[in-house]
Amino acid sequence: MAADDRAPLLKHDENEFDPFETSRKNLRKLINSNEGAPSETISISGSASVTTLTELDNIVAVFVVAFDIRSGNVIEWCVPDDTDLDGVEFKAMVSGSHTQDTDFVYFRKDNYYGLACFENMRIQSEIERGCRMKSVGILATSYTTLYRHMQFLETQVRHLLETPGKYMQLKVFYDDRKGVIPLNEITMDGLRPSPLSTPSTPSRDLLPEMKITHPAGCFSQFLQFFGxxxxxxxxxxxxxxxxxxxxxxxxxxxxxxxxxxxCLGHHNITNIMGQNPQPHFYVNVADIEALENEVSYIACTTEKIFESKTHLYDVYVDNQIVKVNSPGLKEILKVSDADKDKAVQLNNQRASHRFEVEELGEEQGFDEEDVFTNFFVEMNDRIFQMLLEISNSQDRQLTSDHMKTMGLDPQGDRSFLMELVEHYGIDVVLMVDNPCCPK
Structure with a gap:
């Protein structure tokens, strides 16, 4: 992948204050030069109160994965040293990584989420067969803050490739950023406050609303790629x-x-069964047994063998080609006229929001994630709210006008709507007839 394609995804929010950023910059500067104190003694510190008032990292482990020419992928080092990292060596260094110079990967390990940065360095060594490959990663209770540490992990993997065995910076990082595993319930996208919270432990209810944020450019590239x-x-x-x-x-x-x-499937309607979609991120063959027991997931893989294991998925997206197994879902693969209208509406909202921000002279404040997620949340809320209202009406009849109000095509989206009300158990009578000549 060209550097220009990857760079926007690694751009951090310049307006977000991170008390550790100055220390990380100093650390990177010292890594890249031999000036100053020995890098092994550097302390990465920051204001605990500031991090508490944003969102806690709750990092539970830091690890290094290496490729050994005899043993393959191995956990080279980790802290705490008794952390269960079984299988992480094949998630942090994905199948096919050897074809890349650098990469990064998000993944899930049991109830934790991980981020690892990989690098393949060419060296003059017959013993290592001309290359040295490592990944440096972290595990946390939530995926929503992992991106903050991308640059640090990239710096550390280069540091360990050039000076193998020097782990002190990672140890200091863990000591400063580690989170205490709470007794309250751990969810897939964060932590719910425990009813047993004491005054010394601030309740999450008192903190600002958690915002799921990834690097800038993520959503624009998603829209560009899939149209x-x-x-x-x-x-x-x-x-x-x-x-x-x-x-x-x-x-x-x-x-x-x-x-x-x-983010496409998020909504705020509490009367609808099931939780908002949660990401599995990268999966490999070791996850097959776990995936067999999942009724819903969104994940990615580099392993082509999954394509033949059709019992593991309902939808297989090979780059821009979307395939389904169920005949009932094939009609949904067609882009309806209403979909084209929604695409125009979304692009207009993005352009309008950007114009307003630029007019105020706050271009750096343009938040594409908010535009994107709000668009789909509002649309999903509108659809579910109307379906629930119709299900509670006397005749429970859902008409073409209702579908148009929901932003759906009465003909092109009929199959989708039938699947939707059946899946969520919403009791309505669909009054929209099948067209005699389907498009």
């Missing part, structure tokens, strides 16, 4: 189908597609 097909993915995500993205490495950008696809 109007994002509304096909939207329908499949809203139906809570098992969606698997396939792509050869690099996998980092595909992890962002997983995240964006999850």
């Amino acid at each position: 109007n097909q994002i509304f096909v993915l939207w329908k499949l995500a809203l139906l809570q189908r098992r969606i698997l993205f396939f792509s050869p490495p690099p996998i980092g950008i595909v992890c962002y597609r997983v995240y964006c696809a999850c």
Whole structure:
């Protein structure tokens, strides 16, 4: 992948204050030069109160994965040293990584989420067969803050490739950023406050609303890549189908597609069963047994063998080609006229929001994630709210006018709507007839 394609995804929010950023910059500067104190003694510190008032990292482990010519992928080092990292060596260094110079990957390990940065360095060594490959990663209780540490992990993997065995900076990082595993319930996208919280432990209810944020450019590239097909993915995500993205490495950008696809299905209607979609991110053959028991997931892989295992997924996305197994879902693959209208509406909202921000002279404040997620949340809320209202009416009849009000095509989206009301158990009578000549 060209550097220009990858760079926007690695751009951090310049307006977000990170108390550790100055220390990380100093650390990177010292790594890249031999001036100053020995890098092994550097302390990465920051204001605990500031990090508490944003969102806690809750990092539970830091690790290094290396490729050994005899043993393959191995956990070279980790802290705490008793952390269960079984299988992480094949997630942090994905299948096909050897074809790349650099990459990054998001993944899930049990109830934790991980981020690892990979680098393949060419060296003059017959023993290592001309290359040295490592990944440096972290595990946390939530995926929503992992991106903050991307640059640090990239710096550390280069540091360890050039000076193997020097782990002190990672140890200091862990000591400063480690989180205490709470007794309260751990969810897939964060932590719910415990009813047993004491005054010394601030309740999450008192903190600012958690905002799921990934690097700038994530959503614009998602829209560019799939075009109007994002509304096909939207329908499949809203139906809570098992969606698997396939792509050869690099996998980092595909992890962002997983995240964006999850955002398509979010809503705020509490009377609807099931939770908002949660990302699995990267999966490999070791996850097959776990995936067999999942009724809904969104994930990605570099392993082509998954394509033949059709019982593991409902939707297989091979780059820009979307495939389904069920005949009932094939009609949903067609982009309807209403989908094209929604695409225009979304692009107009993005352009309008950007114009307003630029007019105020706050171009850096343009938040494409908010525009994107709000568009789909509002659309999903409108659809579910109307379906619930109709189900509570006397005749429970859902007409073409209702569908148009929901932003759906009475003919092109009929199959989708039938799947939707059946999946969520919404009791309505669909009064829209099948067209005699389907498009």
